[in-house]
Amino acid sequence: xxxxxxxxxxxxxxxxxxxxxxxxxxxxxxxxxxxxxxxxxxxxxxxxxxxxxxxxxxxxxxxxxxxxxxxxxxxxxxxxxxxxxxxxxxxxxxxxxxxxxxxxxxxxxxxxxxxxxxxxxxxxxxxxxxxxxxxxxxxxxxxxxxxxxxxxxxxxxxxxxxxxxxxxxxxxxxxxxxxxxxxxxxxxxxxxxxxxxxxxxxxxxxxxxxxxxxxxxxxxxxxxxxxxxxxxxxxxxxxxxxxxxxxxxxxxxxxxxxxxxxxxxxxxxxxxxxxxxxxxxxxxxxxxxxxxxxxxxxxxxxxxxxxxxxxxxxxxxxxxxxxxxxxxxxxxxxxxxxxxxxxxxxxxxxxxxxxxxxxxxxxxxxxxxxxxxxxxxxxxxxxxxxxxxxxxxxxxxxxxxxxxxxxxxxxxxxxxxxxxxxxxxxxxxxxxxxxxxxxxxxxxxxxxxxxxxxxxxxxxxxxxxxxxxxxxxxxxxxxxxxxxxxxxxxxxxxxxxxxxxxxxxxxxxxxxxxxxxxxxxxxxxxxxxxxxxxxxxxxxxxxxxxxxxxxxxxxxxxxxxxxxxxxxxxxxxxxxxxxxxxxxxxxxxxxx
Amino acid sequence: xxxxxxxxxxxxxxxxxxxxxxxxxxxxxxxxxxxxxxxxxxxxxxxxxxxxxxxxxxxxxxxxxxxxxxxxxxxxxxxxxxxxxxxxxxxxxxxxxxxxxxxxxxxxxxxxxxxxxxxxxxxxxxxxxxxxxxxxxxxxxxxxxxxxxxxxxxxxxxxxxxxxxxxxxxxxxxxxxxxxxxxxxxxxxxxxxxxxxxxxxxxxxxxxxxxxxxxxxxxxxxxxxxxxxxxxxxxxxxxxx
Numbered sequence: 001x002x003x004x005x006x007x008x009x010x011x012x013x014x015x016x017x018x019x020x021x022x023x024x025x026x027x028x029x030x031x032x033x034x035x036x037x038x039x040x041x042x043x044x045x046x047x048x049x050x051x052x053x054x055x056x057x058x059x060x061x062x063x064x065x066x067x068x069x070x071x072x073x074x075x076x077x078x079x080x081x082x083x084x085x086x087x088x089x090x091x092x093x094x095x096x097x098x099x100x101x102x103x104x105x106x107x108x109x110x111x112x113x114x115x116x117x118x119x120x121x122x123x124x125x126x127x128x129x130x131x132x133x134x135x136x137x138x139x140x141x142x143x144x145x146x147x148x149x150x151x152x153x154x155x156x157x158x159x160x161x162x163x164x165x166x167x168x169x170x171x172x173x174x175x176x177x178x179x180x181x182x183x184x185x186x187x188x189x190x191x192x193x194x195x196x197x198x199x200x201x202x203x204x205x206x207x208x209x210x211x212x213x214x215x216x217x218x219x220x221x222x223x224x225x226x227x228x229x230x231x232x233x234x235x236x237x238x239x240x241x242x243x244x245x246x247x248x249x250x251x252x253x254x255x256x257x258x259x260x261x262x263x264x265x266x267x268x269x270x271x272x273x274x275x276x277x278x279x280x281x282x283x284x285x286x287x288x289x290x291x292x293x294x295x296x297x298x299x300x301x302x303x304x305x306x307x308x309x310x311x312x313x314x315x316x317x318x319x320x321x322x323x324x325x326x327x328x329x330x331x332x333x334x335x336x337x338x339x340x341x342x343x344x345x346x347x348x349x350x351x352x353x354x355x356x357x358x359x360x361x362x363x364x365x366x367x368x369x370x371x372x373x374x375x376x377x378x379x380x381x382x383x384x385x386x387x388x389x390x391x392x393x394x395x396x397x398x399x400x401x402x403x404x405x406x407x408x409x410x411x412x413x414x415x416x417x418x419x420x421x422x423x424x425x426x427x428x429x430x431x432x433x434x435x436x437x438x439x440x441x442x443x444x445x446x447x448x449x450x451x452x453x454x455x456x457x458x459x460x461x462x463x464x465x466x467x468x469x470x471x472x473x474x475x476x477x478x479x480x481x482x483x484x485x486x487x488x489x490x491x492x493x494x495x496x497x498x499x500x501x502x503x504x505x506x507x508x509x510x511x512x513x514x515x516x517x518x519x520x521x522x523x524x525x526x527x528x529x530x531x532x533x534x535x536x537x538x539x540x541x542x543x544x545x546x547x548x549x550x551x552x553x554x555x556x557x558x559x560x561x562x563x564x565x566x567x568x569x570x571x572x573x574x575x576x577x578x579x580x581x582x583x584x585x586x587x588x589x590x591x592x
Numbered sequence: 593x594x595x596x597x598x599x600x601x602x603x604x605x606x607x608x609x610x611x612x613x614x615x616x617x618x619x620x621x622x623x624x625x626x627x628x629x630x631x632x633x634x635x636x637x638x639x640x641x642x643x644x645x646x647x648x649x650x651x652x653x654x655x656x657x658x659x660x661x662x663x664x665x666x667x668x669x670x671x672x673x674x675x676x677x678x679x680x681x682x683x684x685x686x687x688x689x690x691x692x693x694x695x696x697x698x699x700x701x702x703x704x705x706x707x708x709x710x711x712x713x714x715x716x717x718x719x720x721x722x723x724x725x726x727x728x729x730x731x732x733x734x735x736x737x738x739x740x741x742x743x744x745x746x747x748x749x750x751x752x753x754x755x756x757x758x759x760x761x762x763x764x765x766x767x768x769x770x771x772x773x774x775x776x777x778x779x780x781x782x783x784x785x786x787x788x789x790x791x792x793x794x795x796x797x798x799x800x801x802x803x804x805x806x807x808x809x810x811x812x813x814x815x816x817x818x819x820x821x822x823x824x825x826x827x828x829x830x831x832x833x
Contacts, residue, residue: 041619041624043623043624043625043626046626046629046630046631047631048631049630050806050808051630051806051828052630052631052632053808054786054805054806054807054808054828055633055786055788055806055828056784056785056786057781057785057786057789058633061781061785062688062693063693068692068693068694069693069694069695070692070693070694070695070696073695076706076707077704077707078704078706082703082704083701083703084707085701085703085707085710086695086697086698086710087695087707087708088694088695088696088708088709088710089693089694089695089708089709090693091708194814194815195817196814196817197817197818200817235811237808237809237810237811238809238810238811238814239807239808239809239810240810241808248808249808260623261623264619264620264621264622264623265622267620267621269620270618270619270620271618271619271620272617272618272619273617273619274617275617296617297617359818360818360819360820360821361818362813362816362817362818362819362821364803364804364810365810365813365814402803403803404784404797404798404801404803405780405781405784405785408780408784417754417776418660418661418662418750418776419660419661419663419747420663420665420667423662423663423665423667423668423800424667426801427667427800427801427802430801430802430803431802455698455699456697456698457697457698458697459697507704507706508706509705509706509707509708510706510708511706511708512706
């Protein structure tokens with residue numbers, strides 16, 4: 001072990017939203033921080049100016065900003081009786097591969113989760129009783145409540161420059177906004193984005209059904225803005241090049257646009273790029289980590305010693321790092337014991353494809369989060385008595401920028417996929433076709449988990465993560481229920497053809513359309529028997545290891561995860577600065 | 593796979609600025625800046641004769657396939673004239689054709705439909721094997737290559753490939769349906785991608801569906817909801833088209 005870098009106060013593995021927010025907090029508190037990022041440095045002016053960004057083939061079809069499966073992928077099987085095989089091509093698992101992480105290529109939907117989402121067990125028990133929970137379903141509280149996180153959501157929204165309108169502000173419900181959201185102490189930093197023909201149709205249609213439509217909180221700056229770190233953002237131009245793209249206008253919220261410019265000014269911060277962390281190194285007693293081992297771009301192995309180790313890579317990579325570092329007890333699906341890899345889940349998506357007769361939707365105009373939604377059927381916002389499931393879905397339309405290659409199969413059912421008839425249908429559908437998307441909750445199940453694959457390895461020779469997953473009965477019932485709601489809304493919007501779809505009606509597969517919001521596997525909670533991390537995202541077993549990201553979620557909400565992982569990162573940063581630095585031990589006593 | 597060359601840039605920075613660059617990948621003390629660099633896509637250079645991957649016979653077959661999948665009609669020029677075969681030829685010569693991003697380690701074992709393809713073949717391999725088998729079949733059955741058949745017969749063969757019924761003599765790692773999907777995907781890409789990549793001549797496809805291309809600002813028209821905007825498209829490579 002010849003190559004050892006100078007010791008840092010904290011080492012951060014992965015410089016996306018979680019890593020950059022944590023680095024900003026810790027360096028401001030005076031700590032010497034080294035971040036290690038697997039991908040290269042990305043710079044707005046060089047990598048995504050408007051004349052480089054507007055390239056569907058490169059950034060969307062060929063996924064040029066994502067981590068290639070050639071470097072690291074996962075293996076997958078639907079259940080334990082099958083042999084997992086590698087996911088060899090681009091799939092639903094969209095891992096970032098650059099400074100900024102997935103926060104550079106995300107769509108920008110900047111949600112708060114509902115109070116229910118953090119305490120699903122307590123809420124369900126109180127409202128329905130235990131019989132509402134189906135066999136084998138993992139339903140547990142996070143150890144942190146919406147109210148705990150509220151100030152950290154607010155801080156995240158101000159750093160990210162989120163555009164939206166409060167629906168519940170200091171206890172007051174506000175018509176036209178999301179009256180189901182948790183109570184907010186302040187208005188969004190920026191007003192909502194402009195509306196489009198599509199969002200108008202959805203708003204009018206869902207109102208006819210007595211629902212409560214609103215514009216989705218967006219990580220696109222609706223106006224010029226300066227955030228609390230002193231970083232300036234430009235106004236969104238509605239070009240529609242958001243999801244899978246960088247932003248050439250400094251308008252889309254991202255670590256690159258909102259945090260890193262401030263961070264790079266700090267002399268106590270260093271980032272090592274194109275360097276892949278292999279594992280944390282542990283002290284002899286296994287109770288603390290001494291730092292991390294990583295490979296630089298020339299595959300040379302290095303040690304980065306540090307007093308605090310933060311894993312803030314993608315959800316699956318965090319779980320993999322814990323397993324490869326031998327931190328925490330791996331989950332055993334036969335005995336149901338162990339925690340690392342347990343409580344893996346996803347999102348349960350259904351919805352409806354719509355085709356109008358004679359519209360001009362102009363859907364190439366948009367933004368990643370330019371959407372209208374109803375939350376009447378999300379979380380526990382409706383009565384589940386007798387329905388046989390818990391959870392729900394955010395039901396929305398997305399004006400995120402239609403693209404010609406990606407939309408080519410979005411034609412009415414029964415249309416040929418080529419030839420003059422397809423050309424005619426596609427030309428019509430490009431203006432008249434759209435969809436309603438139900439972003440549904442997921443609860444994990446005893447049989448759904450992550451572990452290390454016994455056979456397949458990454459390019460460095462370390463085992464890949466093995467995903468064992470299929471939709472469970474609770475989530476399938478939810479998806480069917482919300483599919484019917486989407487069909488009702490589609491009809492109320494006046495579409496000529498309304499065809500429901502349900503991703504959970506068939507087996508899960510990594511190439512089938514759904515969302516890309518995978519979660520869990522290193523979850524936070526109240527009990528070390530059912531969680532990897534305590535309520536501060538601190539390892540129960542190795543107290544100077546903290547794990548940030550959607551890997552901490554025991555269940556998934558009917559929302560995009562980014563603001564929640566951002567708020568949790570800021571919550572953990574505060575706990576480290578205010579409590580851990582003085583204590584250097586577990587922040588929560590292990591319950592007797 | 594595009595990876596930024598930080599070695600040279602960091603060295604250049606060390607010489608040109610106060611930015612410390614102790615090692616290639618170590619960045620601190622400010623945002624790195626690379627004068628004279630834009631991260632534009634790479635395009636493979638054609639061999640002598642103008643093609644980068646295909647043989648002339650393969651190129652002709654690809655053009656004929658493109659012209660049936662996207663026929664010339666009142667809406668647009670056909671896939672062949674739009675340059676789909678040129679696009680595919682260049683794509684197959686580059687990282688995409690070589691499967692540079694695909695996971696190709698470990699044993700290749702057939703799995704469930706949900707587990708997706710477990711073939712060791714790259715897109716370039718699929719095209720090469722597929723076009724050889726298709727022309728073989730056409731020679732045996734019709735004594736002529738695919739490109740020389742009449743349109744109705746070409747369409748019929750495509751329909752049989754799409755449904756998986758055409759018995760082509762393919763290797764063990766390629767199914768006829770997979771071959772069809774590979775061909776359809778790449779032809780569509782050639783028709784709809786920016787003309788920068790060799791297809792979509794004159795932005796024909798964008799004009800057909802009314803897509804404005806490389807436009808980056810719609811604040812002037814976003815309030816014109818539900819109206820036909822008839823925006824003249826722009827491309828990354830040539831706006832005299």
